[in-house]
Amino acid sequence: MTALFRFWLTHQQELATSVAEHILLVAISTAIAAAIGVPLAIFATRRPRLSAPLVAIANVVQTVPSLAMFGFLLPVPFIGGVGARAALAVLVLYGLLPIVRSTIVGITGIDPSIRLAGVAMGMTARQLLRQVELPLALPSIVAGVRVAAVVGVGSATIAAAIGAGGLGQYIYRGLSMVDSTVILAGAIPAALLALGVDGSLLWLERRLSARRHARSRRAVAAAAASLAIVVLAGSALWAARSPAAIVVGSKNFTEQLILGEILAQTIERETGLPVQRRLNLGGTLICDRALITGDIDVYVEYTGTALTAVFHQPAAKDPRVVTETVRGLYAGTGRTLLPPLGYDNTFAILVRGADARARGLRTIDDAARVAPQWRAGFGYEFLERPDGYTGLAQRYGLTFRSPPQVMDLTLSYRALASGQVDLIAGDATAGLIKGLDLVQLEDNRRYFPPYDAVPVARAATLLRYPQVRRALEGLAGRITADDMREMNHAADALKQNPADIARRFLDRR
Amino acid sequence: MDGVEFRHVSYRITGRTRILDDFSLTVGAGETFALVGASGSGKTTVLKLVNRLLLPDAGEVRVQGIDTREWDPIRLRRSVGYVIQDVGLFPHLNVADNVAIVPRLEQWPDDRVAARVRELLELIGLAPDTYAGRWPDELSGGQRQRVGVARALAVDPPVLLMDEPFGALDPITRRQLQQEFRRIQTRVAKCVILVTHDMAEALALADRIGVLDDGRLIWCGTPQAIAGSDDRRVRALVESVLP
Numbered sequence: 001m002t003a004l005f006r007f008w009l010t011h012q013q014e015l016a017t018s019v020a021e022h023i024l025l026v027a028i029s030t031a032i033a034a035a036i037g038v039p040l041a042i043f044a045t046r047r048p049r050l051s052a053p054l055v056a057i058a059n060v061v062q063t064v065p066s067l068a069m070f071g072f073l074l075p076v077p078f079i080g081g082v083g084a085r086a087a088l089a090v091l092v093l094y095g096l097l098p099i100v101r102s103t104i105v106g107i108t109g110i111d112p113s114i115r116l117a118g119v120a121m122g123m124t125a126r127q128l129l130r131q132v133e134l135p136l137a138l139p140s141i142v143a144g145v146r147v148a149a150v151v152g153v154g155s156a157t158i159a160a161a162i163g164a165g166g167l168g169q170y171i172y173r174g175l176s177m178v179d180s181t182v183i184l185a186g187a188i189p190a191a192l193l194a195l196g197v198d199g200s201l202l203w204l205e206r207r208l209s210a211r212r213h214a215r216s217r218r219a220v221a222a223a224a225a226s227l228a229i230v231v232l233a234g235s236a237l238w239a240a241r242s243p244a245a246i247v248v249g250s251k252n253f254t255e256q257l258i259l260g261e262i263l264a265q266t267i268e269r270e271t272g273l274p275v276q277r278r279l280n281l282g283g284t285l286i287c288d289r290a291l292i293t294g295d296i297d298v299y300v301e302y303t304g305t306a307l308t309a310v311f312h313q314p315a316a317k318d319p320r321v322v323t324e325t326v327r328g329l330y331a332g333t334g335r336t337l338l339p340p341l342g343y344d345n346t347f348a349i350l351v352r353g354a355d356a357r358a359r360g361l362r363t364i365d366d367a368a369r370v371a372p373q374w375r376a377g378f379g380y381e382f383l384e385r386p387d388g389y390t391g392l393a394q395r396y397g398l399t400f401r402s403p404p405q406v407m408d409l410t411l412s413y414r415a416l417a418s419g420q421v422d423l424i425a426g427d428a429t430a431g432l433i434k435g436l437d438l439v440q441l442e443d444n445r446r447y448f449p450p451y452d453a454v455p456v457a458r459a460a461t462l463l464r465y466p467q468v469r470r471a472l473e474g475l476a477g478r479i480t481a482d483d484m485r486e487m488n489h490a491a492d493a494l495k496q497n498p499a500d501i502a503r504r505f506l507d508r509r
Numbered sequence: 510m511d512g513v514e515f516r517h518v519s520y521r522i523t524g525r526t527r528i529l530d531d532f533s534l535t536v537g538a539g540e541t542f543a544l545v546g547a548s549g550s551g552k553t554t555v556l557k558l559v560n561r562l563l564l565p566d567a568g569e570v571r572v573q574g575i576d577t578r579e580w581d582p583i584r585l586r587r588s589v590g591y592v593i594q595d596v597g598l599f600p601h602l603n604v605a606d607n608v609a610i611v612p613r614l615e616q617w618p619d620d621r622v623a624a625r626v627r628e629l630l631e632l633i634g635l636a637p638d639t640y641a642g643r644w645p646d647e648l649s650g651g652q653r654q655r656v657g658v659a660r661a662l663a664v665d666p667p668v669l670l671m672d673e674p675f676g677a678l679d680p681i682t683r684r685q686l687q688q689e690f691r692r693i694q695t696r697v698a699k700c701v702i703l704v705t706h707d708m709a710e711a712l713a714l715a716d717r718i719g720v721l722d723d724g725r726l727i728w729c730g731t732p733q734a735i736a737g738s739d740d741r742r743v744r745a746l747v748e749s750v751l752p
Binding site: 111113114116117118120124127131132135136 | 560562582583584585586587591593594595596597598599600601610611614660
């Protein structure tokens with residue numbers, strides 16, 4: 001609990017920004033959803049045959065998991081890609097259903113004699129809508145907006161996966177660090193926000209269904225005005241955010257956050273150009289896509305991952321060959337591979353330090369001798385990948401006492417340290433290796449393909465800002481595996497801020 | 510001519526039975542005509558043909574001498590007051606705003622609207638200072654019905670349609686409102702078509718009575734003459750209200 005408050009205290013400013021981003025995402029998307037949904041629903045009530053299919057479509061949209069929705073939208077021009085725009089598009093889609101449905105219900109639920117009275121008094125269709133149908137359907141419409149906004153607060157946390165900011169950043173960061181404090185630091189404000197939105201709109205809804213309609217109309221006007229102000233102010237702030245020349249991206253795990261900061265701060269220091277950080281993007285595919293569309297200008301990739309995951313080529317072993325192959329593939333598609341940062345984030349076969357010292361284990365060959373008495377634990381990905389367990393076992397003739405246990409990658413470090421398993425495949429740069437006194441065995445038969453960390457940038461950006469290229473080339477070979485391990489350790493175990501860690505690293509040079 | 514005229518009007522719902530069959534009737538200005546019949550006899554359809562909520566399949570309906578097909582429906586409806594069966598007051602508007610609807614649709618200046626609302630509330634016997642700001646759900650059934658009448662009279666339309674206006678009220682309130690209606694009618698002198706299933710009400714209010722049976726006007730004449738009808742169906746209606 002104290003850890004949580006300490007985290008909030010030390011991240012005050014960042015937290016305020018995230019809350020503001022979150023509120024803006026929800027307010028703007030809900031406003032747009034209402035602006036589209038209410039007229040759409042009115043249209044549907046005029047064409048009853050359309051109303052059922054319309055609600056059915058909205059229902060289907062609603063059932064698409066939000067992460068999948070972000071995925072679908074990635075390749076869509078204009079609204080797709082990464083960043084706030086795509087997040088807004090998804091949130092608007094989610095907001096439509098409750099608003100459309102409740103508006104239809106509100107209008108069709110009006111007592112027919114009231115509508116008849118309006119028509120018989122000589123109201124035009126528009127007058128009937130504005131003076132009778134909309135005022136009477138208003139409580140129901142507000143109820144729909146309330147549901148849309150509350151759902152939006154939840155869905156907006158997922159928007160962090162495509163770099164739209166908001167409170168989801170903490171949740172993702174916490175998940176990647178397996179740190180429940182950080183998860184709670186984002187989840188609790190999000191929950192409070194949802195409760196607050198729900199409560200205030202419920203209050204409005206009650207006012208509206210109460211008898212004193214004249215006064216409540218003023219309440220609606222006030223609420224609509226304040227929403228408009230929030231949206232306008234928000235959009236103005238959004239637009240006024242210093243026009244960043246360079247956008248730095250990163251994937252969503254600790255090491256990537258630190259590398260993103262290192263790139264960003266290096267560019268800031270060396271060139272003075274304004275840099276925007278779009279860190280914590282939800283994976284290789286999203287980063288690559290963002291690079292192609294120009295939503296980001298540079299991020300750090302790993303050569304082996306680029307080869308297999310981005311370009312779908314068979315894995316290769318020689319680091320230099322892999323780097324050159326990837327460089328060529330990138331160059332053909334408007335992306336430039338910059339010089340490697342200096343370390344290889346390959347899979348690391350890890351054992352307890354005590355075992356290694358007691359038995360004199362240095363290489364995987366050494367471990368293969370004692371492995372038949374051991375248990376192994378591997379992450380799901382390692383068991384599946386073409387460059388994972390099966391090949392490793394063949395190459396080294398590895399057999400264990402029992403088939404390897406499947407476990408979460410991050411948890412496997414602790415399982416090893418506590419003696420539940422005796423050998424795992426981890427990340428060569430994991431901070432936990434240092435924290436838990438683990439030892440990496442040498443891949444003496446050169447089984448694992450190289451995963452050299454290397455910045456990839458948009459060729460167009462580098463042409464336009466040659467000083468950025470020079471600044472990033474200055475990082476060539478500057479980060480060793482030990483450096484990276486230490487920085488990961490500082491973030492994961494010591495809970496330091498990635499920006500501070502990066503700053504200290506750059507100062508030290 | 511100022512009244513309402515039906516010439517050989519037929520109306521049917523597509524694919525279903527005839528609701529109105531060769532219906533002819535003339536109601537003049539200042540006259541109150543009561544249309545009596547069992548439910549389903551086509552009474553409400555007659556009213557809806559007057560303000561063009563419906564158009565006839567055959568024959569023609571003339572309001573103030575003009576065929577309803579030629580009227581702009583919006584203009585027509587604003588010159589025909591309509592008191593509907595379920596009152597249909599707007600629950601989101603108070604009494605004054607309900608009464609002021611059509612004057613405001615007609616874009617009267619605010620002070621004229623306010624003066625007219627006061628005048629009408631006095632006419633229907635609801636003190637403006639007490640009732641103007643009340644909400645429909647704070648009124649009794651009788652008061653709501655009065656407001657409905659005031660709303661229909663707001664722009665002083667030459668024609669007034671009333672669909673079971675006093676049907677849902679208790680007998681005492683009904684008598685009271687019927688008396689008030691007669692008082693009002695002597696002052697406003699509209700062409701009134703009143704639809705009711707209650708022969709007593711027709712006898713009490715109307716200058717002439719028509720009996721509608723299964724879409725046909727089977728009898729038409731003065732309240733005095735109806736007692737002498739030898740039609741079995743008319744006699745049944747008249748006898749139902751004899752003590």
